[in-house]
Amino acid sequence: MTDTLSIHVTRLPHGQNLPLPKYETEQSAGMDLMAAIDAPIELKPLARTLVPTGLAMALPKGYEAQVRPRSGLAAKNGVSVLNSPGTIDADYRGEVKVILVNLSDTPFTIEPGMRVAQMVIAPVTQGHWVEVDTLDETARGAGGFGSTGTR
Ligand SMILES: O=c1ccn([C@H]2C[C@H](O)[C@@H](COP(=O)(O)OP(=O)(O)OP(=O)(O)O)O2)c(=O)[nH]1
Numbered sequence: 001m002t003d004t005l006s007i008h009v010t011r012l013p014h015g016q017n018l019p020l021p022k023y024e025t026e027q028s029a030g031m032d033l034m035a036a037i038d039a040p041i042e043l044k045p046l047a048r049t050l051v052p053t054g055l056a057m058a059l060p061k062g063y064e065a066q067v068r069p070r071s072g073l074a075a076k077n078g079v080s081v082l083n084s085p086g087t088i089d090a091d092y093r094g095e096v097k098v099i100l101v102n103l104s105d106t107p108f109t110i111e112p113g114m115r116v117a118q119m120v121i122a123p124v125t126q127g128h129w130v131e132v133d134t135l136d137e138t139a140r141g142a143g144g145f146g147s148t149g150t151r
């Protein structure tokens, strides 16, 4: 990784005992977010919970952070991020939280410090509307939702 972005971050009081998230390999796209909780949380089947990370940040203007599931938790435990990808806006200064959902049929225990999701930084382009009477024509037109076939 050559170019990296400086991101201002604060560790909230309940996150002081956790390290800052980091990239686990040289070219990882995401940094794993840890559960800043002092006792395990049991997530029953189909239940969801807002997991605190103990972090607040100031992303540079023009960027967002996406909160995404970890594939290991999804494949092994059926645990995912309910609103995936969660969106952290550049002007958000509150605590980053992860909405975990247990899609399995057995309870799942979130342990303190567990890496529950990953955060990917991405550039954002805001748009502005240009309202017109007709749109330009394309070969696809209004075709979608499987219009090109299923295999
Ligand atoms: O997984 C998430 C998603 C969002 N947020 C925080 C950061 C984000 O900037 C803010 C608002 O998120 P979003 O716009 O997705 O939620 P909303 O329901 O539209 O809330 P709001 O009305 O505050 O925008 O909540 C998180 O901490 N984790």
Ligand SMILES: [Mg+2]
Binding pocket: none
């Ligand atoms: Mg919003």
